[in-house]
Amino acid sequence: MLELSPADYQAIWLSAKVAVVATVVALPFGFAAAYLLVFSRIRGKALLDGLVNLPLVLPPVVVGYLLLLLLGDGGWAGGLLKGLGIQILFTWKAAVIASAVVGFPLLVRSIRLGLEGIDVRLIHASRSLGAPWYDTLFSVILPLSYRALLAGVSLMFARSLGEFGATIIVAGNIPGVTRTIPLAIYDYSSTPGGERLALLLCLVS
Numbered sequence: 001m002l003e004l005s006p007a008d009y010q011a012i013w014l015s016a017k018v019a020v021v022a023t024v025v026a027l028p029f030g031f032a033a034a035y036l037l038v039f040s041r042i043r044g045k046a047l048l049d050g051l052v053n054l055p056l057v058l059p060p061v062v063v064g065y066l067l068l069l070l071l072g073d074g075g076w077a078g079g080l081l082k083g084l085g086i087q088i089l090f091t092w093k094a095a096v097i098a099s100a101v102v103g104f105p106l107l108v109r110s111i112r113l114g115l116e117g118i119d120v121r122l123i124h125a126s127r128s129l130g131a132p133w134y135d136t137l138f139s140v141i142l143p144l145s146y147r148a149l150l151a152g153v154s155l156m157f158a159r160s161l162g163e164f165g166a167t168i169i170v171a172g173n174i175p176g177v178t179r180t181i182p183l184a185i186y187d188y189s190s191t192p193g194g195e196r197l198a199l200l201l202c203l204v205s
Contacts, residue, residue, distance in 0.1 A: 011180055
């Protein structure tokens with residue numbers, strides 16, 4: 001009978017942690033982006049829409065390479081972080097960033113659909129009665145879009161849990177450090193006799 005090893009349990013725990021943190025980090029940015037795309041009248045909404053959906057049309061490996069350039073020592077973000085003594089690449093934090101970026105379009109799209117279903121007259125009525133924007137947000141917008149929020153969070157979590165291409169570029173495949181379930185499955189599938197263990201991890205995921 002096949003049993004999971006301690007390294008496999010570690011990969012499962014790391015995958016769950018990365019997916020949860022990536023979802024929590026991306027949620028406020030995703031809601032803000034969806035809100036701007038639906039309700040704002042700012043210029044450049046088409047550009048914002050294109051940037052939001054860019055990770056969806058690019059191969060994950062390309063997204064990972066672009067993140068590598070950004071977070072590397074030669075990138076502006078990497079140079080800034082290096083000056084602060086913060087190491088991101090080839091840590092679980094890099095896996096969080098990769099998962100958040102790749103799953104971001106799915107999160108925004110779900111929230112956007114929910115916001116588009118809200119009757120704008122309800123928002124105008126709330127504001128005309130003197131409610132501040134945050135009161136309108138918590139008493140009108142969020143209650144009417146919570147199902148879309150839950151759907152977006154679920155899609156984001158699932159996408160983060162299965163992220164492979166971008167993660168292996170920026171986080172690597174370090175056992176006990178950055179090896180998530182997809183990376184462990186990749187290792188088992190490329191090892192003679194490891195197909196059953198790979199299938200077992202597939203069932204777990």
